[in-house]
Amino acid sequence: MFDVQEKSYNQFSLEMLADILSLPKRAIETRIKKGELRACSEGFIDKTQVQHFPEVRSFQNSTWDEELKVKPVRPFSLVELFAGGGGLALGMEQAGFKSLLLNELDKHACSTLRYNRPDWNVVEGDISKVDFTSFEGEVDVLTGGFPCQAFSYAGKSLGFEDTRGTLFFEMARAIKEIKPKVIMAENVRALLTHDDGKTLETIKNVISELGYSLIEPKVLKAIFYKVPQKRERLILVAIRNDLYPKADFKWPSAYKRVMTLKDAFEQGELFDSDVPVSCGQKYPQRKAEIMNMVPQGGYWRDIKDIEVQKEYMQKSFYLGGGKTGMARRLSMNEPSLTLTTAPAQKQTERCHPIETRPLQTREYARIQTFPDDWCFQGSMSAIYKQIGNAVPVNMAAALGRSLVSLLNSIELKK
Structure with a gap:
């Protein structure tokens, strides 16, 4: 039997190699045509x-x-803002941090945090109403994935005052x-170029x-950190000036290899x-019939009947662009595409690789590397939203260990 795991150690599929190198798949195909790379009969490239x-x-x-062996030289404390369903907080806990406060506006996400960690100090509500002064000088790391709202540049300093009205x-x-002592903020990759770079400069x-x-700042790809998902996050780490010389x-x-959906589900x-069976969205009958025509790893262009393509795509059929997220079925031997807040949105379809249905909530959670005992609270749509917006736990833990090493270096030089 074909050993997918052995392949993942010794060979890359064209798509996986493209993701690793941040290139379009056609760029890899061009190199093969030019003889710069050789693909085996199964379409894999030897490492x-x-x-x-x-x-x-x-x-x-x-x-x-x-x-993995890095441990805090003393207990390190954490405050997290915009905590969501707990992906970042859980990863930081695995790295050895103790949470002093987690702030989140969404009531379902707060219920999830409280259910799984009754001892966490979860402050539910608008961040603008939270007074943080009692924590002055008591916190090692402050983290947060602030939503990238539109920034105003009415002022000239492009500094603190110009960000009023934003999260x-x-x-x-x-x-x-x-x-x-240290700040770690995470955001979407698009923040790099938002408003021609002015937002990041501010x-x-x-x-x-x-x-x-x-x-x-650095864009980290989740596939490098034991996460079976092609997710990217911009990470900002800053160190207080008085500690920077010691840091x-x-x-x-x-990690040693790229994880795939097979690793997530089996x-x-x-x-x-x-992966355990869980609740999940369903396709209407006609959509299920059409999605059944899409092969594993394929999308709407892989439907052989052009009239069915037109039926599904409607006006989009005649527009430019690949629209590769539409009628997209995932592949068991590849990482998942980036999860969104719902698996059956037409522009960003996330169909199960083998069964003709959207991904279930527990499958979603595994792709984000949440452990199976992390129980999400709220309606099914609220659960999808919490998981889709989360920082993958394994990537958060890897970042957490880097921050532990950083804080250890500061402690040892005191």
């Missing part, structure tokens, strides 16, 4: 052909196992009141204004059992 790429070497030179302003206020200015030195920060190491390296 020995591409090991000169730094991204590929990062798997071969992994120090993941050594980083980033409230995060900046919390930093000002708490004065944590954020950098505010961090500097607050008395912190920013590590150069030693390193980004987390890549007993193995990621989970000790097959």
